[in-house]
Amino acid sequence: MEYAKRRLSGAVSGRSTGRRRVMRGRMAEILEFRANQFNGVVIAPAELPTDAEEFDENLAASIDQWSSDGYLTIWLEIPKVKSALIPKAIDRGFDFHHTGDDYILLTKRLVEGSNIPPFATHYIGIGGVVLTPERDLLVVREKFGVGGREPTLKLPGGALLAGEHLGRAVEREVLEETGVKAEFESIACFRQWHGYRYGKSDIYFVGKLRPLSKEIVMQTSEIQECLWMPVDDFIGSENISNFNKQIVRAALESDGIVQSFIEGFGGPDTREYFMPKHLIDGSGVVPFPSDLASFS
Structure with missing residues (x-):
């Protein structure tokens, strides 16, 4: 990805911690950037100055230039190692957008009402219905209940990792929590919950899996009980939600x-589709490859 870089000479006025400053006779460098699809400026994080005062002067000049050039928004990613720059950006009118493990992203509208898409709105999790031909259901009891309630028997499962497909996620979670190897078959249903955590919503998928083993090796750090249970007993129990x-x-x-x-929108390493089985005809919709490396 290419970033542009420009220099301005002469006077630059800026505001920092409530004072107006004029820097005369010095070179104010426009921060390296690229344009995004929203007619916004994306500043190159690797090229940000480490000195807060230098950054402040360059940012002030850059905002003036980008406003004149007709850009609508600015996206500023500040690495954790340069976190001293954050107060300067706030003073220049930037708002927090989201944070990662090693960066924080801030945004600024140069034109009021310009579109800045929000960060991710949902968590994603999946639970697994692992059922034997004898109709035994694999269930777990976690160590801690939700909302202070006593934990009850439930399906094994958990949150997806970044970039993880749903089937791989539920196979991994079942194996981690119970030690049982299982093969993902389909999605049975899902639930959406608003106000789940930190103002975000949650989508919980329910997958159907075929067990490939039955021996239980329980994950003792999170789980206090794990067993195979007749599915009719599970559904008929008064102690199950x-x-x-x-x-x-x-x-x-x-x-x-x-x-x-x-086909037509990238590869199966980045996309998966869930369709009724009868629509997978081998032309419009094809089976998902079992080996992503062999897909062509």
Whole structure:
């Protein structure tokens, strides 16, 4: 990705910690940037000055120039190692957008009402209905309940990792929590929950899996109990939440939607589609490859 770089000479006025300053006779360097699809400026994080005062002077000049050039927004990613620059950006009217492990992203509208898409709005998790031909269901009891309630028996599962497909995620979670190897087959249903955590929503998928082993090796750090249980006993128990009963029923009474692929929008390493099985005809919709490396 290419970034532009320009210099301005002469006087530059700027505001820092409530005072107006004029820097005369010095070179004010326009920060390196590229344009994005929103007619916004994306500043090159690797090229940011380390000195806060130099950054402040360059940022002031850059804002003036980009406003004159008709840009609508500015996107400023500040690496953790340059966090001393953050107060200067705030003083120049930037707002927090989101943060990662080693950076913080700030944004500024140069034109009021310009579009700045929000950061991710959802967490994604998945639970697994692992059912034997004998109708035994794999269930776990976590060490800690939700909202102070006593933990009850539930499906194994958890949050997706970045870049992880749904099927791989639920296979991994089942194996980590129970030691049981299982093969993902389909998505039975899902639930959306607003106000889940830190103002974000949550989508919880329910996958159907075929067990490839039965021996349990419980993850003792998170789980206090793990067992195979007759699925009818699970559904009929008064100690199981209605939500958990109904999502298991969805897996029992529906074929669900299966992992597939539709060509034309990137590869299966970055995209997966879930379709009714009868629509996977080998032309418009094709089976999802079991080996991503072999897909062409």
